[in-house]
Amino acid sequence: MTLRTPLLVGAWLAAVAASVTPVSAQDTSASPKRPHITGLSHAAFYVSDVEKARAFYKDFLGFEEPYSLKNKDGSLHLTWIKINDRQTVEIFPEKEANTDRLYHIAVETDDAEAMRLYLQSKGVAVPAKTAVGQIGNANYFIKDPDGNIVEIVEYKPDGWTAKNKGKFMPESRVSVHMTHAGVKVGDLEASLKFYIDVLGFKETWRGSSNGKVLSWVNVKVPDGTDYVELMLYDNEKPLAMERLHTVHHICLEVPDVTKTEQLLKTRKMPAECKAPTEIKAGVNGKRQINYYDPDGTRVEVMEPKTFDGKPVPPSTVPPPHAKAATS
């Protein structure tokens, strides 16, 4: 048996202490704080014909296309439609015909790597590292409980988003703000855990189209005004593809939908587009029109306030397939 001298024991204790110290640091990093989520960055849609999509988003809605990326073979990989300095619609040539048009939605954070570590600590599947994309922004994908892809984006100072600040925002654009994007949700409880408990969103309103079953729940980013609209459906009845194209949508805010309608009547809507709806106040009390891109993706155009200035109280009806109360 080897006897340790006091000196050796002291050294050993010091070594143990040194090895213990980082554990408390690890404990801290094991429960990191959530960085800010300041808004909706973009929604990305697949399109069957990029030229027709350009005719809709650029010529008809009046936005500009600041930049695009090509594949190695020279074909288009992705192009951007700019709404404002922090928001875009991303257009991807479709990989498969007659499929869901929504590729992903994206939220902006002020620290993508800290968010990755935070999400990891909450058990969300994240990539091994935070990558910087071809346009110089930090980003990666996660998935919500319904499988909707949610991209986490941090605009870097030398990224193309920041470099193009103040550019590509013509007077012709119908809106300067995308207030929300809608995603399908079959399990409201799981989605609320994800968006509210993990990501820190706050529920602002819920509504029902028929007064019997809940249709929509709006959850706002924790550090801004933009929101994700959880579009509830009965997950025992799969959504028809055409329905999915309108469930998955974006909403552009306008001060006066009548003026927007009048303006858009002076422009050429691509022949492939479904006719827009009439102006009406929705269940949420806000006047709106729905337009449809050439692939049927719904672009909701809506005023920021209710038509009579009065708040519409949230619905209290249950979501589709709400679990029976257990007592």
Ligand SMILES: [Fe+2]
């Ligand atoms: Fe909406």
